[in-house]
Every structure is written in C-alpha cells, then in structure tokens.
Amino acid sequence: MIVRSYSYLDMPARRYLAIYLGMVFVGEFVFLGTVAAGAPELFSSAVAIPFFVIAAVPIMLVFLWPVIRFVNRGRAIDRDMHLFVTRLGILSLAYVSRKELFNILSEMTEYIVGLRSG
Numbered sequence: 001m002i003v004r005s006y007s008y009l010d011m012p013a014r015r016y017l018a019i020y021l022g023m024v025f026v027g028e029f030v031f032l033g034t035v036a037a038g039a040p041e042l043f044s045s046a047v048a049i050p051f052f053v054i055a056a057v058p059i060m061l062v063f064l065w066p067v068i069r070f071v072n073r074g075r076a077i078d079r080d081m082h083l084f085v086t087r088l089g090i091l092s093l094a095y096v097s098r099k100e101l102f103n104i105l106s107e108m109t110e111y112i113v114g115l116r117s118g
Contacts, residue, residue, distance in 0.1 A: 005070035013066075020062045028055045 006013040035042065035051055042048055087108070091101055 001070070002067055005066040008070055008073070009066055016066070017062070020065075021059070024058045024062055028058065031055065 006016070009016050011019075032051065032055060042051070088101075088105070091104060096104070
C-alpha cells in the first residue's frame with residue numbers, strides 16, 4: 001500500500017522526497033541551530049531528546065503524507081459510490097442512449113472532487 005500510494009502523487013516519488021525532505025531538513029537545521037545557539041547547554045544533557053523527537057515528526061509526516069492521501073482517496077470513493085450507482089441506475093431507467101449517458105456522467109464533477117489531489 002505504501003509503494004502504491006507514492007504512485008498516485010502528482011510528481012515522481014524521488015522528486016517529492018527530494019523537495020519535501022530538503023525543505024524539512026533545512027527547517028530542522030534552522031530550528032536546531034537556533035536552539036543550540038540560544039541554549040547550548042540543552043544539547044549536553046537528556047533534555048535534548050525532546051528536541052530531536054520534535055525534529056523527527058516532520059520527517060515522518062513527509063513519508064506518511066502520500067499514504068494519508070491514498071487512504072482518504074479510498075474513503076472518498078467508498079463514501080460516494082452508492083450515490084454514483086443510484087444516479088447511474090436512475091439515468092439508465094430514463095431510456096437515455098449509452099453515448100448520452102456517458103456524456104451526462106462525464107459532466108458530473110461531484111464525484112471527482114474527492115479524488116483530486118490536495
């Protein structure tokens with residue numbers, strides 16, 4: 001599931017990781033550098049552990065964000081599937097030609113909104 005979630009990104013996985021991990025590492029460098037410059041004694045004791053844990057959270061979020069989006073996409077499909085099937089059934093009972101049926105379905109954007117990225 002994790003590998004498949006990266007294939008649904010809007011960009012290649014390597015580019016995603018390079019961009020966002022780069023930004024996170026720069027931010028963490030600034031954060032930890034500021035803390036170290038302001039209070040260098042914090043890094044010489046066990047008090048430094050929470051700072052490194054706080055710094056690890058954004059890294060985990062960068063790796064898990066595609067998985068979170070993938071799971072939300074599946075939930076949006078599950079949430080809207082019965083509405084789509086009901087509408088398709090109603091349109092099929094209206095004696096609409098197959099070509100016109102697909103034209104009507106292609107104009108419906110309610111089901112696409114939950115699937116878009118972002």
